[in-house]
Amino acid sequence: MAATQVLSKDTSVPMKNELLAGRTRAAMIFLLPMMLALAIVAGWPLLRSIWFSFTDASLVHLYEAKFVGFKNYLNWIDLPSGKRVYTGVLVDKGWWNAVWNTLRFGTVSVVLETIFGLAVALVLNAEFKGRGIVRAAILVPWAIPTVVSAKMWAWMLNDQLGIVNDMLQRLGIITEKIAWAADANYSMAAVLMVDIWKTTPFMALLILAGLQMVPKDVYEAAEIDGVHPVKVFFKVTLPLIKPALMVAVIFRLMDAMRIFDLIYVLTPNSSQTKTMSVISRENLFDFDKFAYGSAESTLLFVFLLIMVTAYIKFAKVNLDGSTQ
């Protein structure tokens, strides 16, 4: 008995392990470059930001920074009068304004982009002549670097020389020229419009990929069942593309929550549109409050982490690629 057990251990088990070891080794070899790149470009900067947020670092004294605990987040001074004054990001009105701006921008832009993207995807999923060209053309706004398209829109929306005001005036829709990007009433709308213009194609493409996974025969079965096209959309198409839609929304949501470039170029220094990324960059580099900006960046990171985790959990997003 003992001899056979030893034998079986000696023959079968090591062979199996060899296979497994080989596979693990191959996996490691393929994964290592990516892990390394991620660690260098994402992991290290992230850890450094978090570290700086707990120090008194400034741009010129980065390496002499000393640990100060949570002071950048929340601190208080007791005045001689007995009054206690709170400071730090968590009680900063500018910061909270940026948080609300970000949330407002993120919600509105993602909702509208999803609806428009879905509509565009449905059109592009239909068979018509020149569909390939239209599909490529619709991607143009997405392909233009944001800084370029933001500058382009800034000119078009310019109050004195912009073509948008000119067109609206000629059509008789407005009587006086509007400073779209600068006017506090319109600046958020301008940012939203440009972002939707730019990002709808991206949503459309992701949703289109989902639509193309829906088997054609299911639609034919619905046709024979006599299901009204609108019902087919809500009862068949939408449930079937839901996994793809959820993934598209989460990508967009993460992107929208850390929006920076468009706002920085289109509406610089507008408190109506200043987002978390914009305000933290401002503190990091413009106001030389490096530690304070780092604290804001860290909060943005935590905020995104919580949001994405909650979304994945509650929306049951399927990220492993299996069907439904």
Added chain:
Amino acid sequence: MANLVLKNVKKSFGSVNVIKGVDLEIKSGEFMVFVGPSGCGKSTLLRLIAGLEDITSGTLSFDGQVVNALAPSRRGIAMVFQSYALYPHMTVYENMAFGMQLSGGSKDDIKTRVEKAAALLQITPYLERLPKQLSGGQRQRVAIGRAIVRDPKVFLFDEPLSNLDAALRVATRLEIAKLHHSMNSVTMVYVTHDQVEAMTLADRICVLRDGLVEQVGTPLELYENPTNIFVAGFIGSPKMNFLEGKFAESYKAHTIGVRSEHMEFVKKGGWQGSVIHAEKMGSDTYSFVDVGSAEPIIIRETGTSRHDVNAKVSVAPMDGKVHRFAADGKAI
């Protein structure tokens, strides 16, 4: 209960003519099978009947009423697809009830009909499952159940067994045959490329090639009296033996055809040759004999063969079992 008449039906996709003028009558309650090689247009013809494709020219009528422009859902048809076409996100019950729910049937009525169909197809235990939790055979039964629930006048099958494995194919074939017997007032149209399915299921078979009807008839009519070489070669397994040249000359034909079971080994006379291979099926043996014709002759014997590979043999067709064809392929 519907009598289907196709009059000079044509279908083209762009400049490609797929159906080139089909005249056909499918009688009420009949099981009609469209059979033919891939690309012959049999599925397209079925889709024209279903209304999933528009008819380019000609007329299609159900019980004398032209339905060319009628929506599929108003033709009184049900269809079973090769790929099942179940709604992946709905349970078996929802799949079967979906069409009726929207046409406003009462809840109890829907429930009775679904349960009746489920019992008939033995899928009652799976009503709460999703399609992905079922095997291929079960999925196809659900698809058939969904069609039954619609209580159609015409039942359309588009290669329903093609995605099933061999054993399941035979079992499901039997289910469909039983279904036809129990729903004998329902007209059934069935598309397949498998001539065995056609032979076993059909009341009548319509053999199609290249968008045209080659022959329509009962399975045995097609088997015994094929009107041309194509039908002769397509119906029957193994394929009919065809011989040309000197073999056909003595029969005053361009080509002669003899089925494998109508060939026999003879002591003298006949065609001399040698056995190049023998397929032993247990119940039958198929011997391949090279007599100098373009392809070896296949001879079917019951049980096991007396002839070894490489044996010199003489073979001959049985009297009166030779099909004669002219140079244009038509039977003489």
